[in-house]
Amino acid sequence: MKIVKKILIVLLIALVLIQFYRPEKNNAEYRDVASFEKETQVTPQIKAILETNCYDCHSNKTVYPWYAEVAPVSYFLSDHIEEGNEHLNLSNWDSYSLKKKDHKLDELIEEVEEGEMPLTSYTITHGSLSNQDKETIITWAKQVRARYNIK
Numbered sequence: 001m002k003i004v005k006k007i008l009i010v011l012l013i014a015l016v017l018i019q020f021y022r023p024e025k026n027n028a029e030y031r032d033v034a035s036f037e038k039e040t041q042v043t044p045q046i047k048a049i050l051e052t053n054c055y056d057c058h059s060n061k062t063v064y065p066w067y068a069e070v071a072p073v074s075y076f077l078s079d080h081i082e083e084g085n086e087h088l089n090l091s092n093w094d095s096y097s098l099k100k101k102d103h104k105l106d107e108l109i110e111e112v113e114e115g116e117m118p119l120t121s122y123t124i125t126h127g128s129l130s131n132q133d134k135e136t137i138i139t140w141a142k143q144v145r146a147r148y149n150i151k
Contacts, residue, residue: 019070022071024078025062025078033091035093035094036090046136049136050090053118053126056081057080057081058087059085059091060089060091080122087107088104105141105145113134
């Protein structure tokens with residue numbers, strides 16, 4: 001029993017100490033997605049879906065929930081946000097070629113259709129996309145891709 005108590009004390013100390021070492025936050029001064037929204041002709045309905053489900057992990061500005069201040073959750077969120085921005089950063093939309101934009105929209109369609117996005121860990125606390133929202137986002141993304149006319 002003494003060994004279990006010692007292990008628990010060490011774990012408690014580690015948990016307290018980890019609170020003082022924070023991962024870097026995705027905290028630009030503002031969420032710069034205006035060029036993306038303008039180019040892709042985002043409607044108010046699409047914008048609401050993107051703000052609720054996409055922009056926190058796929059732009060340079062994340063709105064963090066209160067529990068993001070508690071380690072190890074802060075590390076978990078930081079990792080997801082970093083990975084999300086590696087795959088698609090809508091704040092950097094202008095830097096993408098037309099071919100890359102088309103590919104990113106194709107991936108968006110595929111991820112939403114397969115239920116891979118938003119992540120389950122995100123939907124637990126934020127709610128999932130309704131079937132109507134999924135159809136709306138997919139239809140919009142397909143229309144944008146058609147305007148790019150990439151062969």
